[in-house]
Amino acid sequence: MEQLSSHPVVNRFWNTLGLETSRALSESQREEISMAIERANPTSGNYSDVRFTIAGRFIVLLWGRERRSSQRLATEAAVHPILAAKNLPILAAIAGTIISVCYVALHGSGRALLTLMN
Numbered sequence: 690m691e692q693l694s695s696h697p698v699v700n701r702f703w704n705t706l707g708l709e710t711s712r713a714l715s716e717s718q719r720e721e722i723s724m725a726i727e728r729a730n731p732t733s734g735n736y737s738d739v740r741f742t743i744a745g746r747f748i749v750l751l752w753g754r755e756r757r758s759s760q761r762l763a764t765e766a767a768v769h770p771i772l773a774a775k776n777l778p779i780l781a782a783i784a785g786t787i788i789s790v791c792y793v794a795l796h797g798s799g800r801a802l803l804t805l806m807n
Contacts, residue, residue, distance in 0.1 A: 698730040699723045
């Protein structure tokens with residue numbers, strides 16, 4: 690399908706939607722759907738978005754002010770729990786990184802303290 694918007698998420702949606710389904714919609718319906726997608730997926734805002742790939746795995750880091758309602762947060766926590774089996778490798782990597790950084794910081798500060806005491 691042709692590019693309908695400057696918004697990449699809107700274009701991805703229309704490119705994955707079946708051609709017959711898209712043709713069945715009126716122009717005003719297509720415009721309303723595009724506007725709804727744009728409102729739900731702002732391209733700018735007060736958040737940071739870092740995306741990269743390591744060893745064939747993609748990593749996305751998003752952070753910013755929480756704007757979701759408490760009801761939506763509860764629903765998403767039930768659907769996507771943090772302590773799911775699929776999340777264990779990344780949680781282990783994060784825990785290992787934190788432990789390593791703390792060890793290096795404490796070991797280095799302990800060594801500096803011993804040097805000062807002598």
